[in-house]
Amino acid sequence: MKTTDSTPSDTVPQHSGGPVRKENASGKEKREKKEGTVLNVFSHGMLVLWAFMVVMPLVWAVMTSFKDDNAIFSSPWSLPDKLHFDNWARAWTDANMSDYFLNTILVVGGSLVGTLVLGSMAAYVLARFDFPGNRFIYYLFIGGMSFPIMLALVPLFYVVNNMGLLNTIHGLILVYIAYSLPFTVFFLTAFFRTLPASVAEAAFVDGASHSRTFFQIMLPMAKPGLISVGIFNFLGQWNQYMLPTVLNTDPDKRVLTQGLVQLAASQGYKGDWSGLFAGLVMAMLPVLVAYIVFQRQVVTGLTAGALK
DSSP, X not given: OHHHHHHHHHHHHHHHHHHXXXXXXXXXXXXXXXXHHHHHHHHHHHHHHHHHHHHHHHHHHHHHTTSOHHHHHHOXXXXXXXXXXXXXXXXXXXXXXXXXXXXXXXXXXHHHHHHHHHXXXXXXXXXXXXXXXXXXXXHHHHHHHHXXXXXXXXXXXXXXXXXXXXXXXHHHHHHHHHHXXXXXXXXXXXXXXXXXXXXXXXXXXXXXXXXXXXXXXXXXXXXXXXXXXXXXXXXXXHTOOXXXXXXXXXXXXXXXXXXXXXXXXXXXXXXXXXXXXXXXXXXXXXXXXXXXXXXXXXXXXXXXXXXX
């Protein structure tokens, strides 16, 4: 009898403990699921709010560029009664936006090509070859990223002026290249270090020179990084205002940022606001198109080093 009495008492906790543990586990899973749902709702809500704050000014600027001046002030948030394409034509011709646009394309195009070519070459050498002063040169480029450009404006003006490059397109291109090189070298040096060294070694074994290995093998492999840093440089150079204001005072050589400021300042209280918004959208569209087209490559370039 003692044996039969002790057996149920010993087995009950074992059987009763199982459901208790299962209930505790299921309750924990429910709490974690509830917390995850709340976190997802909060994060998605913040993303929606941020997207609204970013997209709404862009949509409003585009919408306003197709209104007349009276509609801009009388009903700023309403849709245009009709599309006034003459605003864009007036900004393109009368406000000389066509000239500013062409100057900006020349400056940014030349500086972007020069920055990517010189920056990739310097980054490849710093990432792949060990030589005395390698780290010192690398940290010099990093130091250039932290140097405030405002402190260099006055000496930069005299240097450019003494070289005879003041108020010239090619002078502004050289300054843009020097301005963008530190970040480009820093970014591409880290990217080149993630590329497999065995590919370059195989090319050397096959008799390829250093220049051929770089331009035909390593540079195509670094395409995601080049696109990413190219987009960042394009955004910074396209929206640059301080450097051209100091180094480019010739009205015929102005870039878009200078042209928009001149268009806004010259109008005063009798301003052509519809033309001003049309010019603003003209300056904004290339940046949006470039990012929309290359957004996948930008994300790939930023994450390639982490994935490898």
